[in-house]
Amino acid sequence: MLGIFFTGYPTVMELMQTTIDVINAKHQHHDSQKKLQKIFSQVGQKTFIPHPRYKQPHLMTLAGHFWPRDKFIAEHLTEERIFQTDAEAKVLAHCHWQPNRKNIATLVMAHGLEGSSNTHYMIGTAIKAIKLGFNVLRVNQRGGGGTHYLSPSPYHPGLSDDLRAIVKELIELDQLSEIYLLGFSMGANQSLKLAGEYGESIPPQLKAICAISPPIDLAMVTRSMHCPANYFFEANFLRVLHRSLRRYHRFYPTRYDVSQQWRAFTLRRFEELFTAPCNGFSSVEEYYALASSNRLLDKIKIPTLVIHSQDDPFIPFKMFEEARFSTTTVLLSPINGGHMGFLRGQVDEEDRYWSENRALEFFNLLRQDT
Numbered sequence: 001m002l003g004i005f006f007t008g009y010p011t012v013m014e015l016m017q018t019t020i021d022v023i024n025a026k027h028q029h030h031d032s033q034k035k036l037q038k039i040f041s042q043v044g045q046k047t048f049i050p051h052p053r054y055k056q057p058h059l060m061t062l063a064g065h066f067w068p069r070d071k072f073i074a075e076h077l078t079e080e081r082i083f084q085t086d087a088e089a090k091v092l093a094h095c096h097w098q099p100n101r102k103n104i105a106t107l108v109m110a111h112g113l114e115g116s117s118n119t120h121y122m123i124g125t126a127i128k129a130i131k132l133g134f135n136v137l138r139v140n141q142r143g144g145g146g147t148h149y150l151s152p153s154p155y156h157p158g159l160s161d162d163l164r165a166i167v168k169e170l171i172e173l174d175q176l177s178e179i180y181l182l183g184f185s186m187g188a189n190q191s192l193k194l195a196g197e198y199g200e201s202i203p204p205q206l207k208a209i210c211a212i213s214p215p216i217d218l219a220m221v222t223r224s225m226h227c228p229a230n231y232f233f234e235a236n237f238l239r240v241l242h243r244s245l246r247r248y249h250r251f252y253p254t255r256y257d258v259s260q261q262w263r264a265f266t267l268r269r270f271e272e273l274f275t276a277p278c279n280g281f282s283s284v285e286e287y288y289a290l291a292s293s294n295r296l297l298d299k300i301k302i303p304t305l306v307i308h309s310q311d312d313p314f315i316p317f318k319m320f321e322e323a324r325f326s327t328t329t330v331l332l333s334p335i336n337g338g339h340m341g342f343l344r345g346q347v348d349e350e351d352r353y354w355s356e357n358r359a360l361e362f363f364n365l366l367r368q369d370t
Contacts, residue, residue, distance in 0.1 A: 033327070036303055039365045040330040043305065046361075048334035048354045051345040057311040058229070060338030064121075067343055067352065071123045073130075081137075082150070085165040089142060089151035093117065093166070096126060096136040105178040105207075105367045106135040106170065110163060110187025112213075112340065114240040116145035121184055121340065125356045132364055135176075139166060141187070148247045152255055156279050157186045157218060158291020160194035167194075171205045180363040181209045185340055188214030188306075189293045195304060196296025208303040208366050210359040213312060213340045216297070217319040219288040222268045224316050233314065234267055241270055297325050304329040305362045307355045309337025332358060 054063040079095040094117045098104045107129045111119050117138035126136045140147050141155040142162065155162075163181065170176045183191030188211035195202065195209050215221040225234045242261055249256040256278070264270035272284040281287035289295075304326070310317045310333055320331060334342075342355040350357045 035369055036328065039303075039362065039369065040305070042365060043358055043362045044330075044332055046354075046358070048337060048342060049345055050334075050336040051343045051352070054338075054341070054343055055336055057309070057313045057336070057338040057341075058233075060309075060311075060336060060341035060343060061233075061313060062341075064338060064341030064343045064353070069120060069124050069351070069353075070127055071120060073123060073127060083139075083162075083166050083169060085151075085162040089153060089162070091142055091162055091166075092140045092145065092147045092150060094138040096130050096138075098130075098133060098135050101135050102175050102177070104133065104135050105180060105363070106137065106176050107180050107182060107363065108137045108139060108163070108166060108170070110139055110181070110183045110190055111141060111144065112185030112187055113157075113237060114144075114244065115184070116140055118145060121353070121356065124351075124353060125182070125360070128351075128356065128360055132360060134180075134363075137166070137170075139163075143244055143248065146247075148244070149251050152248075152252045154244065154248060154275070154278055155186075156275050156287070156291060157189045157215060158193055158287070158293075159279070160190045160197060163190055163194050164197075167203065167206055171203055177205050178367065179206050180366070181206065182359050182363075183209070183211050183214065185213050185215065188212055189216060189218075189291075192216065192293035192300070192304070192306070193291075193296055195302060196293060196299040198301070199299045200301055202302055206302065208305070208363060209300075210305040210307070210362055212307045212355045212359065213315060214293065214306065214308065215315050216292055216294040216323060217288075218292045219285075220319050221315050222271065222288070225267050225314055230313055237267060238264070238270060241267075241274075245274060294319060294323050297323050297329065300326040300329055302328060303362075303366060305359065306331045307342075307358060308333055309339075309342070310335050311337065312339045314339050 054060045081093050081095050082090050084090050109122055111122050117140045122138045126138055129136045142151040143154055181191050191209050192211050192214055249258045260273055264273050276284045276287035308320055344352045344354050
């Protein structure tokens with residue numbers, strides 16, 4: 001009898017194995033989702049109780065910024081490192097490495113508008129993360145900390161490419177296997193946008209993201225900033241943006257026309273005249289649409305914690321109510337907190353900075369679970 005084999009079709013055994021693999025994958029996915037939900041639940045147990053003197057959102061925002069805190073990191077334990085993020089741009093990071101860095105979880109932090117690697121929340125969070133045993137990178141955005149000379153093009157809230165390049169280098173050059181990304185305000189929008197752009201193809205070494213006070217809808221944020229109640233804050237943002245523009249003009253005089261600065265008397269006008277065209281957008285509307293992370297939130301596939309207060313004076317909570325989050329994302333949204341304030345009234349085993357502590361708790365629990 002002749003044996004006939006149809007090699008172009010799967011055998012019964014192959015079909016059975018494929019079915020088993022699918023079932024196992026479903027069970028593994030279900031188990032990982034249960035573990036993630038348990039972690040999210042644990043992180044959310046410690047509710048935010050605001051400092052009684054600073055419940056008003058603008059005061060909370062200011063209190064979080066100016067409250068005295070530990071800002072000392074020994075210089076001999078800090079390594080300066082330049083990352084080449086595209087053909088013409090470089091950024092400076094301050095790195096704090098644990099012994100045997102390859103086998104240690106690494107926290108990469110991105111600051112907010114006109115902040116730097118030395119901004120109080122960057123240093124304060126780094127100190128706590130180092131004590132928990134993390135490697136830490138405090139990354140300057142383009143031009144941050146006076147580094148305008150490193151890049152002829154400025155940062156903007158949708159500039160996720162720099163973070164992508166840093167993560168790629170840490171994986172390929174440093175061979176790091178466990179990376180966590182923490183973004184504050186502008187850096188938070190960049191972090192969420194990066195995760196959404198990765199989608200299913202996210203590198204397995206990037207384990208999770210936390211975004212604190214992210215401006216996920218830039219058009220809505222700009223309108224909110226121009227409200228009379230936010231006049232002082234818009235004026236301050238414009239002051240530092242104009243100062244940064246003049247510094248760029250000093251290094252790249254043919255690239256920036258500062259003769260039009262006087263016309264940029266609102267945040268939207270500044271973005272229309274400078275931010276959008278300097279970053280290759282055809283209009284400010286295109287800039288708002290493409291740089292906002294809200295259109296990509298449902299594509300995020302890794303554990304993601306978003307922390308945003310319902311009374312943020314700059315970033316209306318409405319955009320979070322309208323957002324479509326993925327199944328791997330949880331929103332912590334206390335009633336109070338201001339914009340990146342979250343200053344607690346009492347100190348116990350944690351310091352007053354509730355949002356930073358929730359981010360580190362989230363990463364630490366995930367690290368222990370891996």
